[in-house]
Amino acid sequence: MAHKIKINGVKFFQEHLDLLKMEHQAFPLPASAIAAYILTHFYCDDLGEIRVARKKAELDQFMISKVSASTGIPYSTLHTGFSVLFERGILSEGIRGNQQFYIIKGYERLNSPELAVAGERTRLSYFRIPYLFKETTVLRKLVSARDSKGLLMLLETFNSFHRDLWKVDSLDNLIKKRSMNYFKGLFNKSAKKVREWIENVKEFFDFTPLDYQEKMPNHDRVAISKANNPIQVLIHRFSVSITEACISKSNEGQEIRQLEASLRKEATIQFNRENVNLTKKDINDIMRAFREETIKPLQYYTVESTKTSYYIKRNQLIGQIFLVTLEEILQYYKLEITKDPLFKINSMGGLFREKVRKHSAIAYRYDLSTEHSIDMVTAAYKSGDSVAAELLRNLNQIAQKYHSKFAL
Incomplete structure:
Protein backbone atom coordinates (compact mmCIF):
# COMPACT_ATOMS: atom_id res chain seq x y z
CA MET A 1 0.00 0.00 0.00
CA ALA A 2 1.41 3.38 -0.99
CA HIS A 3 2.10 5.83 1.79
CA LYS A 4 0.08 9.00 1.66
CA ILE A 5 1.38 12.24 3.09
CA LYS A 6 -0.65 14.73 5.04
CA ILE A 7 -0.14 17.80 7.16
CA ASN A 8 0.50 16.58 10.69
CA GLY A 9 -1.85 18.84 12.57
CA VAL A 10 -5.38 19.82 13.57
CA LYS A 11 -8.47 20.57 11.53
CA PHE A 12 -9.29 24.11 10.47
CA PHE A 13 -12.60 24.40 8.65
CA GLN A 14 -12.98 26.26 5.38
CA GLU A 15 -16.09 27.98 6.73
CA HIS A 16 -14.08 29.33 9.65
CA LEU A 17 -11.41 30.71 7.33
CA ASP A 18 -14.15 32.37 5.28
CA LEU A 19 -15.59 33.79 8.52
CA LEU A 20 -12.24 35.28 9.51
CA LYS A 21 -11.82 36.88 6.08
CA MET A 22 -15.35 38.27 6.17
CA GLU A 23 -14.90 39.67 9.69
CA HIS A 24 -11.55 41.18 8.75
CA GLN A 25 -13.00 42.78 5.65
CA ALA A 26 -15.95 44.24 7.55
CA PHE A 27 -13.80 45.57 10.38
CA PRO A 28 -10.10 44.58 10.57
CA LEU A 29 -9.24 41.89 13.09
CA PRO A 30 -6.01 42.45 15.04
CA ALA A 31 -3.30 39.87 14.50
CA SER A 32 -3.63 38.88 18.15
CA ALA A 33 -7.25 37.80 17.59
CA ILE A 34 -6.44 35.70 14.53
CA ALA A 35 -3.50 34.09 16.34
CA ALA A 36 -5.69 33.35 19.38
CA TYR A 37 -8.30 31.78 17.11
CA ILE A 38 -5.71 29.58 15.43
CA LEU A 39 -4.41 28.45 18.82
CA THR A 40 -7.88 27.45 20.08
CA HIS A 41 -7.86 24.64 17.52
CA PHE A 42 -4.96 22.96 19.30
CA TYR A 43 -6.86 22.83 22.60
CA CYS A 44 -10.47 22.11 21.63
CA ASP A 45 -12.16 18.72 21.64
CA ASP A 46 -14.24 17.24 18.83
CA LEU A 47 -17.18 19.46 19.79
CA GLY A 48 -15.08 22.62 19.60
CA GLU A 49 -15.05 23.03 23.38
CA ILE A 50 -12.00 24.08 25.40
CA ARG A 51 -11.97 23.29 29.11
CA VAL A 52 -10.80 26.36 30.99
CA ALA A 53 -8.75 26.01 34.18
CA ARG A 54 -10.32 27.49 37.30
CA LYS A 55 -7.04 27.43 39.20
CA LYS A 56 -3.37 27.00 38.44
CA ALA A 57 -3.36 23.48 39.88
CA GLU A 58 -5.39 22.23 36.91
CA LEU A 59 -2.35 21.78 34.71
CA ASP A 60 -4.20 19.80 32.03
CA GLN A 61 -6.75 22.57 31.39
CA PHE A 62 -6.51 25.65 29.19
CA MET A 63 -4.90 28.83 30.50
CA ILE A 64 -3.95 31.88 28.45
CA SER A 65 -0.82 32.30 30.57
CA LYS A 66 0.39 28.82 29.61
CA VAL A 67 -0.28 29.49 25.92
CA SER A 68 1.63 32.76 26.23
CA ALA A 69 4.60 30.99 27.80
CA SER A 70 4.70 28.29 25.10
CA THR A 71 4.33 30.61 22.09
CA GLY A 72 6.25 33.68 23.29
CA ILE A 73 3.27 35.92 22.56
CA PRO A 74 2.79 38.35 25.47
CA TYR A 75 -0.08 37.50 27.82
CA SER A 76 -1.69 40.92 27.42
CA THR A 77 -1.61 40.56 23.64
CA LEU A 78 -3.27 37.14 23.71
CA HIS A 79 -5.82 38.31 26.28
CA THR A 80 -6.77 41.19 23.99
CA GLY A 81 -7.07 38.76 21.08
CA PHE A 82 -9.44 36.48 22.99
CA SER A 83 -11.50 39.49 24.10
CA VAL A 84 -11.99 40.51 20.46
CA LEU A 85 -13.09 36.97 19.54
CA PHE A 86 -15.74 37.00 22.29
CA GLU A 87 -16.91 40.49 21.32
CA ARG A 88 -17.34 39.41 17.69
CA GLY A 89 -19.16 36.20 18.66
CA ILE A 90 -16.48 34.03 17.06
CA LEU A 91 -15.97 32.38 20.45
CA SER A 92 -18.54 31.96 23.21
CA GLU A 93 -18.50 30.73 26.80
CA GLY A 94 -20.44 27.89 28.39
CA ILE A 95 -20.67 26.04 31.70
CA ARG A 96 -21.47 22.37 32.34
CA GLY A 97 -21.66 21.49 36.01
CA ASN A 98 -18.79 23.46 37.51
CA GLN A 99 -16.67 23.31 34.35
CA GLN A 100 -16.20 26.45 32.24
CA PHE A 101 -15.74 26.15 28.47
CA TYR A 102 -14.72 28.28 25.57
CA ILE A 103 -16.67 27.21 22.49
CA ILE A 104 -15.61 27.70 18.86
CA LYS A 105 -18.72 28.84 17.02
CA GLY A 106 -19.95 26.25 14.51
CA TYR A 107 -17.22 23.68 15.21
CA GLU A 108 -19.51 20.87 16.35
CA ARG A 109 -21.78 21.31 13.32
CA LEU A 110 -18.86 21.34 10.90
CA ASN A 111 -16.98 18.46 12.52
CA SER A 112 -19.13 15.75 10.97
CA PRO A 113 -16.70 13.19 9.57
CA GLU A 114 -17.80 10.47 7.23
CA LEU A 115 -19.98 8.08 9.22
CA ALA A 116 -18.43 4.91 7.93
CA VAL A 117 -20.07 2.84 10.66
CA ALA A 118 -23.49 3.60 9.19
CA GLY A 119 -22.26 3.58 5.61
CA GLU A 120 -23.18 7.24 5.21
CA ARG A 121 -20.97 9.77 3.44
CA THR A 122 -20.69 13.48 3.95
CA ARG A 123 -18.24 15.84 2.35
CA LEU A 124 -15.40 17.08 4.49
CA SER A 125 -14.51 20.73 4.14
CA TYR A 126 -11.41 21.45 6.17
CA PHE A 127 -7.67 21.68 5.93
CA ARG A 128 -4.99 21.06 8.53
CA ILE A 129 -2.62 23.39 10.31
CA PRO A 130 0.53 21.76 11.72
CA TYR A 131 1.23 21.05 15.37
CA LEU A 132 4.46 22.88 14.65
CA PHE A 133 2.52 26.12 15.11
CA LYS A 134 2.90 25.82 18.88
CA GLU A 135 6.63 25.18 18.68
CA THR A 136 7.93 27.70 16.16
CA THR A 137 8.29 31.47 16.35
CA VAL A 138 6.07 32.05 13.31
CA LEU A 139 2.96 33.13 15.23
CA ARG A 140 4.95 35.39 17.53
CA LYS A 141 6.69 37.07 14.58
CA LEU A 142 3.47 37.70 12.66
CA VAL A 143 1.68 38.98 15.76
CA SER A 144 4.65 41.19 16.64
CA ALA A 145 4.54 42.61 13.09
CA ARG A 146 0.76 43.11 13.47
CA ASP A 147 0.45 41.22 10.25
CA SER A 148 -3.21 40.15 10.22
CA LYS A 149 -3.16 39.72 6.46
CA GLY A 150 -0.03 37.59 6.77
CA LEU A 151 -1.80 35.22 9.18
CA LEU A 152 -4.76 34.89 6.80
CA MET A 153 -2.37 34.35 3.91
CA LEU A 154 -0.60 31.63 5.89
CA LEU A 155 -3.93 29.83 6.46
CA GLU A 156 -4.73 30.15 2.75
CA THR A 157 -1.37 28.60 1.86
CA PHE A 158 -1.89 25.63 4.18
CA ASN A 159 -5.36 25.25 2.68
CA SER A 160 -3.92 25.14 -0.83
CA PHE A 161 -1.33 22.49 0.02
CA HIS A 162 -3.77 20.36 2.00
CA ARG A 163 -6.11 20.14 -0.99
CA ASP A 164 -3.40 18.57 -3.15
CA LEU A 165 -1.48 16.40 -0.69
CA TRP A 166 -3.74 13.40 -1.18
CA LYS A 167 -2.73 13.25 -4.85
CA VAL A 168 0.96 12.60 -4.18
CA ASP A 169 3.14 10.22 -2.18
CA SER A 170 6.23 12.43 -2.12
CA LEU A 171 6.83 16.11 -1.37
CA ASP A 172 8.96 16.26 -4.51
CA ASN A 173 5.74 15.89 -6.48
CA LEU A 174 4.07 18.81 -4.74
CA ILE A 175 5.82 22.04 -5.63
CA LYS A 176 3.59 24.97 -6.45
CA LYS A 177 4.47 27.93 -8.62
CA ARG A 178 3.26 31.31 -7.47
CA SER A 179 3.85 34.79 -8.82
CA MET A 180 4.69 37.81 -6.75
CA ASN A 181 1.51 39.38 -8.10
CA TYR A 182 -0.46 36.45 -6.66
CA PHE A 183 0.80 37.12 -3.15
CA LYS A 184 0.46 40.87 -3.54
CA GLY A 185 -3.11 40.52 -4.70
CA LEU A 186 -4.19 37.88 -2.19
CA PHE A 187 -4.43 40.34 0.66
CA ASN A 188 -3.34 43.61 -0.94
CA LYS A 189 0.30 43.53 0.17
CA SER A 190 3.29 45.36 -1.25
CA ALA A 191 6.25 43.42 -2.65
CA LYS A 192 8.28 44.46 0.40
CA LYS A 193 5.62 43.16 2.78
CA VAL A 194 5.41 39.90 0.83
CA ARG A 195 9.18 39.41 1.18
CA GLU A 196 8.95 40.10 4.92
CA TRP A 197 6.11 37.58 5.21
CA ILE A 198 8.13 34.94 3.32
CA GLU A 199 10.99 35.43 5.76
CA ASN A 200 8.62 35.03 8.73
CA VAL A 201 7.01 31.77 7.53
CA LYS A 202 10.13 29.98 6.29
CA GLU A 203 9.78 27.36 9.04
CA PHE A 204 6.66 26.18 7.22
CA PHE A 205 7.36 26.88 3.55
CA ASP A 206 10.38 27.06 1.26
CA PHE A 207 10.31 29.82 -1.36
CA THR A 208 12.75 29.62 -4.26
CA PRO A 209 12.89 32.46 -6.83
CA LEU A 210 12.25 31.16 -10.35
CA ASP A 211 12.87 34.29 -12.35
CA TYR A 212 14.02 37.68 -11.28
CA GLN A 213 15.79 40.72 -12.63
CA GLU A 214 18.19 43.27 -11.27
CA LYS A 215 17.00 46.83 -11.52
CA MET A 216 19.78 49.42 -11.67
CA PRO A 217 19.13 52.80 -10.06
CA ASN A 218 18.24 55.61 -12.47
CA HIS A 219 20.67 58.38 -11.53
CA ASP A 220 18.86 60.87 -13.74
CA ARG A 221 15.81 60.62 -11.50
CA VAL A 222 17.72 60.99 -8.24
CA ALA A 223 18.00 64.56 -7.02
CA ILE A 224 21.14 63.87 -5.06
CA SER A 225 23.47 61.16 -6.29
CA LYS A 226 24.35 58.60 -3.63
CA ALA A 227 27.58 56.68 -3.56
CA ASN A 228 25.79 53.41 -2.79
CA ASN A 229 22.52 53.50 -4.67
CA PRO A 230 21.20 49.95 -4.16
CA ILE A 231 20.50 47.53 -6.96
CA GLN A 232 16.94 46.26 -6.67
CA VAL A 233 16.20 42.57 -7.23
CA LEU A 234 12.70 42.10 -8.62
CA ILE A 235 11.35 38.58 -8.10
CA HIS A 236 8.49 37.69 -10.43
CA ARG A 237 7.80 34.04 -9.58
CA PHE A 238 8.55 31.49 -6.84
CA SER A 239 8.43 27.75 -6.45
CA VAL A 240 6.78 27.01 -3.10
CA SER A 241 7.06 23.76 -1.13
CA ILE A 242 5.94 22.76 2.34
CA THR A 243 8.65 21.74 4.79
CA GLU A 244 8.97 18.11 5.88
CA ALA A 245 8.53 19.12 9.52
CA CYS A 246 4.88 19.88 8.76
CA ILE A 247 3.90 16.54 7.27
CA SER A 248 3.57 12.89 8.19
CA LYS A 249 3.13 9.68 6.19
CA SER A 250 0.37 7.17 6.69
CA ASN A 251 -0.71 3.97 5.01
Missing part, protein backbone atom coordinates in the same frame (compact mmCIF):
# COMPACT_ATOMS: atom_id res chain seq x y z
CA GLU A 252 -4.19 4.09 6.54
CA GLY A 253 -7.06 4.40 4.13
CA GLN A 254 -9.23 7.49 4.12
CA GLU A 255 -12.22 5.48 5.26
CA ILE A 256 -10.35 4.28 8.38
CA ARG A 257 -9.33 7.83 9.31
CA GLN A 258 -12.89 9.03 8.86
CA LEU A 259 -14.24 6.14 10.91
CA GLU A 260 -11.80 6.96 13.70
CA ALA A 261 -12.81 10.63 13.64
CA SER A 262 -16.47 9.68 13.80
CA LEU A 263 -15.95 7.38 16.78
CA ARG A 264 -13.81 9.95 18.55
CA LYS A 265 -16.60 12.50 18.30
CA GLU A 266 -19.18 9.96 19.45
CA ALA A 267 -17.09 9.20 22.54
CA THR A 268 -16.85 12.90 23.36
CA ILE A 269 -20.63 13.30 23.06
CA GLN A 270 -21.40 10.25 25.19
CA PHE A 271 -18.97 11.18 27.97
CA ASN A 272 -20.35 14.73 28.05
CA ARG A 273 -23.90 13.38 28.21
CA GLU A 274 -23.00 11.41 31.33
CA ASN A 275 -21.11 14.41 32.79
CA VAL A 276 -17.80 12.53 32.70
CA ASN A 277 -15.22 15.31 32.57
CA LEU A 278 -12.41 14.13 30.34
CA THR A 279 -9.43 16.11 29.15
CA LYS A 280 -8.27 16.15 25.56
CA LYS A 281 -5.41 13.91 26.69
CA ASP A 282 -7.94 11.35 27.96
CA ILE A 283 -9.65 11.22 24.56
CA ASN A 284 -6.28 10.99 22.83
CA ASP A 285 -5.31 8.08 25.11
CA ILE A 286 -8.58 6.29 24.33
CA MET A 287 -8.09 6.65 20.59
CA ARG A 288 -4.45 5.58 20.82
CA ALA A 289 -5.49 2.43 22.67
CA PHE A 290 -8.21 1.72 20.12
CA ARG A 291 -5.85 2.30 17.23
CA GLU A 292 -3.25 -0.08 18.65
CA GLU A 293 -5.58 -2.79 19.97
CA THR A 294 -8.26 -2.85 17.28
CA ILE A 295 -7.72 -0.79 14.14
CA LYS A 296 -4.19 -1.89 13.30
CA PRO A 297 -4.79 -5.64 13.83
CA LEU A 298 -8.08 -5.70 11.93
CA GLN A 299 -6.64 -3.74 9.04
CA TYR A 300 -4.65 -6.85 8.13
CA TYR A 301 -7.86 -8.37 6.83
CA THR A 302 -8.34 -7.48 3.19
CA VAL A 303 -9.69 -9.13 0.07
CA GLU A 304 -7.82 -9.52 -3.19
CA SER A 305 -10.46 -7.72 -5.20
CA THR A 306 -11.44 -4.17 -4.34
CA LYS A 307 -14.83 -4.92 -2.88
CA THR A 308 -16.43 -1.89 -1.28
CA SER A 309 -19.08 -3.88 0.57
CA TYR A 310 -16.39 -5.94 2.33
CA TYR A 311 -14.51 -2.91 3.62
CA ILE A 312 -17.72 -1.24 4.78
CA LYS A 313 -18.59 -4.34 6.81
CA ARG A 314 -15.06 -4.64 8.18
CA ASN A 315 -15.20 -1.02 9.33
CA GLN A 316 -18.68 -1.58 10.78
CA LEU A 317 -17.20 -4.35 12.90
CA ILE A 318 -14.35 -2.09 14.04
CA GLY A 319 -16.89 0.56 14.98
CA GLN A 320 -19.06 -1.96 16.80
CA ILE A 321 -16.11 -3.03 18.95
CA PHE A 322 -15.51 0.60 19.90
CA LEU A 323 -19.14 1.28 20.76
CA VAL A 324 -19.48 -1.92 22.82
CA THR A 325 -16.38 -0.94 24.80
CA LEU A 326 -17.62 2.62 25.24
CA GLU A 327 -20.98 1.43 26.54
CA GLU A 328 -19.30 -0.96 28.98
CA ILE A 329 -17.16 1.84 30.42
CA LEU A 330 -20.12 4.20 30.73
CA GLN A 331 -22.17 1.56 32.54
CA TYR A 332 -19.24 0.92 34.87
CA TYR A 333 -18.90 4.65 35.57
CA LYS A 334 -22.62 5.11 36.28
CA LEU A 335 -22.58 2.17 38.70
CA GLU A 336 -19.53 3.45 40.59
CA ILE A 337 -20.79 7.04 40.76
CA THR A 338 -23.93 5.86 42.56
CA LYS A 339 -21.71 4.29 45.21
CA ASP A 340 -19.36 7.26 45.49
CA PRO A 341 -20.33 10.70 44.08
CA LEU A 342 -16.64 11.63 44.03
CA PHE A 343 -15.62 8.60 41.99
CA LYS A 344 -13.19 9.31 39.18
CA ILE A 345 -11.51 7.05 36.63
CA ASN A 346 -7.82 7.76 37.09
CA SER A 347 -6.59 6.38 33.76
CA MET A 348 -9.31 6.42 31.14
CA GLY A 349 -6.88 5.36 28.42
CA GLY A 350 -5.67 2.40 30.46
CA LEU A 351 -9.21 1.28 31.29
CA PHE A 352 -10.33 1.56 27.68
CA ARG A 353 -7.30 -0.43 26.52
CA GLU A 354 -8.08 -3.20 29.00
CA LYS A 355 -11.72 -3.44 27.88
CA VAL A 356 -11.22 -3.04 24.12
CA ARG A 357 -8.43 -5.61 24.06
CA LYS A 358 -10.87 -8.29 25.23
CA HIS A 359 -13.50 -7.39 22.64
CA SER A 360 -10.94 -7.16 19.86
CA ALA A 361 -9.44 -10.54 20.74
CA ILE A 362 -12.80 -12.18 20.03
CA ALA A 363 -12.85 -10.68 16.56
CA TYR A 364 -9.31 -11.06 15.32
CA ARG A 365 -9.03 -14.62 16.53
CA TYR A 366 -11.02 -15.58 13.45
CA ASP A 367 -10.74 -15.28 9.71
CA LEU A 368 -12.44 -12.05 8.74
CA SER A 369 -11.61 -12.20 5.05
CA THR A 370 -15.18 -12.85 3.91
CA GLU A 371 -18.28 -10.77 4.25
CA HIS A 372 -20.17 -13.75 5.67
CA SER A 373 -17.77 -14.21 8.58
CA ILE A 374 -17.86 -10.50 9.37
CA ASP A 375 -21.67 -10.60 9.36
CA MET A 376 -21.59 -13.38 11.95
CA VAL A 377 -19.15 -11.62 14.25
CA THR A 378 -21.04 -8.34 13.94
CA ALA A 379 -24.27 -10.13 14.82
CA ALA A 380 -22.59 -11.51 17.92
CA TYR A 381 -21.60 -8.08 19.15
CA LYS A 382 -25.03 -6.60 18.45
CA SER A 383 -27.07 -9.37 20.09
CA GLY A 384 -24.85 -10.57 22.92
CA ASP A 385 -26.92 -13.75 23.32
CA SER A 386 -25.79 -17.37 23.66
CA VAL A 387 -26.64 -18.19 20.04
CA ALA A 388 -24.37 -15.41 18.83
CA ALA A 389 -21.63 -16.65 21.14
CA GLU A 390 -21.97 -20.07 19.55
CA LEU A 391 -21.50 -18.47 16.13
CA LEU A 392 -18.23 -17.03 17.36
CA ARG A 393 -17.06 -20.44 18.46
CA ASN A 394 -17.99 -21.92 15.10
CA LEU A 395 -15.91 -19.32 13.30
CA ASN A 396 -12.83 -20.85 14.85
CA GLN A 397 -13.05 -23.58 12.22
CA ILE A 398 -12.44 -21.09 9.38
CA ALA A 399 -9.07 -20.51 7.68
CA GLN A 400 -6.29 -20.95 10.24
CA LYS A 401 -3.79 -18.99 8.14
CA TYR A 402 -4.55 -15.71 9.92
CA HIS A 403 -4.24 -17.03 13.45
CA SER A 404 -0.44 -16.88 13.64
CA LYS A 405 -0.57 -13.09 13.37
CA PHE A 406 -2.86 -12.74 16.35
CA ALA A 407 -2.00 -15.62 18.65
CA LEU A 408 -3.48 -15.14 22.10
